[in-house]
Amino acid sequence: MTPAPPEGNHLEEALFEVKRVIVGQDRMVERMFTAVLARGHCLLEGVPGVAKTLAAKTLAKVAGGRFARLQFTPDLVPSDITGTRIYRPSQEAFDIEPGPVIANVVLADEINRAPAKVQSALLEVMGEHQVSIGGTTLAVPEPFLVLATQNPIESEGVYRLPEAQRDRFLLKVEVPAPTELEELAILYRMSVDPPSPRRILTPESLVALQRTADEVFVHHAVAEYAVRLVLATRELAGPESRLAHGAGPRATLGLVAAARALALLRGRGYVLPEDVGDLAHEVIAHRLVLSFDALADGIAPGEIVDEVLAAVQRPRISPRQAAEEAVA
Numbered sequence: 208m209t210p211a212p213p214e215g216n217h218l219e220e221a222l223f224e225v226k227r228v229i230v231g232q233d234r235m236v237e238r239m240f241t242a243v244l245a246r247g248h249c250l251l252e253g254v255p256g257v258a259k260t261l262a263a264k265t266l267a268k269v270a271g272g273r274f275a276r277l278q279f280t281p282d283l284v285p286s287d288i289t290g291t292r293i294y295r296p297s298q299e300a301f302d303i304e305p306g307p308v309i310a311n312v313v314l315a316d317e318i319n320r321a322p323a324k325v326q327s328a329l330l331e332v333m334g335e336h337q338v339s340i341g342g343t344t345l346a347v348p349e350p351f352l353v354l355a356t357q358n359p360i361e362s363e364g365v366y367r368l369p370e371a372q373r374d375r376f377l378l379k380v381e382v383p384a385p386t387e388l389e390e391l392a393i394l395y396r397m398s399v400d401p402p403s404p405r406r407i408l409t410p411e412s413l414v415a416l417q418r419t420a421d422e423v424f425v426h427h428a429v430a431e432y433a434v435r436l437v438l439a440t441r442e443l444a445g446p447e448s449r450l451a452h453g454a455g456p457r458a459t460l461g462l463v464a465a466a467r468a469l470a471l472l473r474g475r476g477y478v479l480p481e482d483v484g485d486l487a488h489e490v491i492a493h494r495l496v497l498s499f500d501a502l503a504d505g506i507a508p509g510e511i512v513d514e515v516l517a518a519v520q521r522p523r524i525s526p527r528q529a530a531e532e533a534v535a
Contacts, residue, residue, distance in 0.1 A: 217407050217408060217412065218240075218416060218471070218472065219474075220407050221240070221269050221270070221407040221408050222236065222237075222240060222472070224265075224269045224404050224405055224407050225239075225240075225262070225265050225266055225269055225404065227402055227404070228261070228265045228401070228402050228403075228404050229258055229261065229262050229265060230258075230385065230389050230392045230393045230396060230397075231385050231386070231389035231392070232257070232258060232262065232382065232385075234380070235251065235259075235262060235380050235382050236262065236266075237469070237472060238378050238380045238489055239251075239262065239263075239266050239354065239380075240266075240468075240472055241378065241465050241468045241469050241472060241486070242352065242354075242377050242378050242465070242468075243266070243270065243350065243352055243413065243417075243468075244416055244417055244420040244467075244468035244471060244472070245377060245417075245420060245461070245464040245465045245467065245468040246350065246417055246464070247352075247376070247377025247378060247461060247464065247465065248333055248352060248353040248354070248355070248375060248376045248377055248378075249352070249353075249354050249355070249376065249377065249378045249379075249380060250318070250355045250356075250357065250373075250376040250378070250379040250380070250493065251263070251354065251355065251356045251357075251380050251382055252356070252357050252358075252359050252379060252380070252381050252382065253356075253358075253359070253381065253382030253383070253384075254358065254359070254360055254384065255358060257382045257383070257384055257385070258382075259356040259382055260314065260316055260356060263312075263314045263354040263356070264276070264314065265404045266312065266354070267311075267312035267314070267354075268404045268405075268406060269404050269405070269406060269407050269408065270311070270312060270407075270408045270410075270413055271311075271406050271407075271408050271409045271410060271412075271413070272310070272311030272312060272348070272350070272409070272410040272413070273309075273310040273311050273312075273348065274310060274311065274312045274313075274314070275307040275308065275309075275310035275312075275313050275314070276307075276313075276314040276316060277307060277308070277313060277314065277315050277316065278316050278317065279315060279316060279317050279318055279319075279320040279321040279325070280320055280321075281320055281321075281322060281366075283320075283321050283322065283325045284324065284325065285324050285325055285327070285328035286306065286340075287306065287325075288306050288307060288308045288325065288328060288329065288332075289306045289308055289328050289332070289338040289339075289340060290303065290304050290305040290306030290308075290309070290338065290340050290345070291304055291306070291340060291341075292304070292340060292341040301341065303340055303341070303343050303345070305338075305340075305345055306338070308329070308332050308338060308347065309338070309345060309347055309348070310347070310348070310351075311348050311349075311350055311351060311352070311410055312352050312354065313332075313351075313352070313353045313354070314354050314355075314356075315329065315353055315354070315355040315356070316355075316356050317356060317357060317358065317365075318355040318356065318357050318368065319357040319358075319365045319366055319367065319368055320365055320366070321366065322366060323366065323369075326366070326368070326369065326372055329353070329372070330371065330372050330375060332347060332353070333353050333372075333375045333376075334375055336349070336351050348410070349410070349414060350410060350413050350414055350417060353376075355376070370452075370494075370496060373493050373494065374455065374457055374494055376493065377461045377464070377465060377490065378461075378465065378486075378489040378490060379489055379492065379493035380489055416471075419471060420464075420467050420468045420471045421467065422476075423467040423468075423470050423471055423475075423476055423477065423478060424476060424477040424478065424529070424532065425463060425466070425467065425477075425478045426477070426478070426522075426524055426529055426532060428480075428522040428524055429466070429478050429479070429480055429483060429522060429524065429529075430463060431522070432480055432483055432519070432521060432522050433459055433462045433463050433466070433483050434459055435519050436462070436483070436487055436491065436515055436516070436519050437453070437454050437455075437456075437458045437459045437462065437491065438453075439453075439515045439518060439519050440453030440454045440458075440491060440495060440511065440512075440515055441453035441454070443511065443514075443515070448498060449497060449498055449500065449501035449504075449506055449511065450495060450496070450497060450498060450501070450511055451496045451497060451498045452495070452496040453495065454491050454494040454495060455494065457494075458490055458491050458494050461490050462483060462486060462487070462490045462491070463478075463483075465486045465489075465490055466478045466482040466483045466486055469482045469485065469486060470482050475526075475530075476530075477526075477529040477530055477532075478529070479524065479526060479529060480521045480522050480524060484516060484521060487512055487515070487516055488509055488512050491508075491512050491515075492507075492508040492509050492511075492512050493508065495508040495511055495512075497511075
């Protein structure tokens with residue numbers, strides 16, 4: 208049974224509310240909602256001033272639930288985000304003080320400024336949805352989403368994210384600078400009385416939307432297409448290749464999960480091959496490990512993804528055919 212279109216669950220209204228605050232950046236907003244519906248985390252990369260932090264805060268306000276902002280700095284320690292044990296003299300015992308990461312939406316601002324120990328602590332929360340404090344394990348509330356930002360042009364006081372942590376992000380979205388018309392709209396909209404977003408969703412309704420996304424139909428040919436795209440990156444990898452390591456199985460799982468969420472956002476109960484192709488850059492590129500020669504030549508991972516998309520034949524499935532099989 209194909210799921211109902213999203214008009215009745217306020218998803219379209221939530222999208223509109225975020226876009227009422229964020230000028231342009233439609234792709235970024237769509238990908239952020241995709242990550243939420245697919246139960247994944249999202250990494251936003253762009254130069255300062257392109258509304259990365261504002262978009263994350265706006266999404267958190269519209270989605271409801273508890274929001275926490277973590278401003279990462281080089282002197283941060285794991286207990287600053289996960290929490291710590293505090294001695295209570297009145298009880299003559301230690302008590303657990305949860306950290307700010309115990310929230311529904313966590314904004315990890317300038318994540319690449321945090322040192323390795325903090326990255327490891329955040330990695331557990333992202334992967335296991337829990338934190339460990341002094342032998343005690345605390346679960347984070349559901350839904351749980353980490354929205355991280357990083358500045359690609361800064362090199363002072365920053366730490367490169369390890370491959371294991373980049374792999375934990377479902378999507379990595381490159382946020383471009385606004386166009387001339389968009390920047391003029393930003394001037395008029397934000398310079399005097401900037402709009403304030405309204406709360407549209409609740410944690411309960413968001414969990415229900417995630418379950419609806421799980422039921423979006425994926426044709427066997429579309430699933431095979433996603434697998435072939437990821438396998439193609441591994442086949443390209445080798446000692447003499449520009450690619451040292453291709454994407455792992457988590458990329459395949461993420462590609463299908465994100466395609467389901469994107470189809471629901473676009474008002475469909477079935478996934479089209481175009482959904483998978485549209486998400487390939489955001490799901491696969493940050494999981495690729497380039498060789499030293501490729502790095503020296505200035506080759507971007509997105510170029511490898513472009514080659515893979517051109518080489519792997521896209522299945523010919525019409526929207527009508529996909530819709531009919533979804534109902535069957």
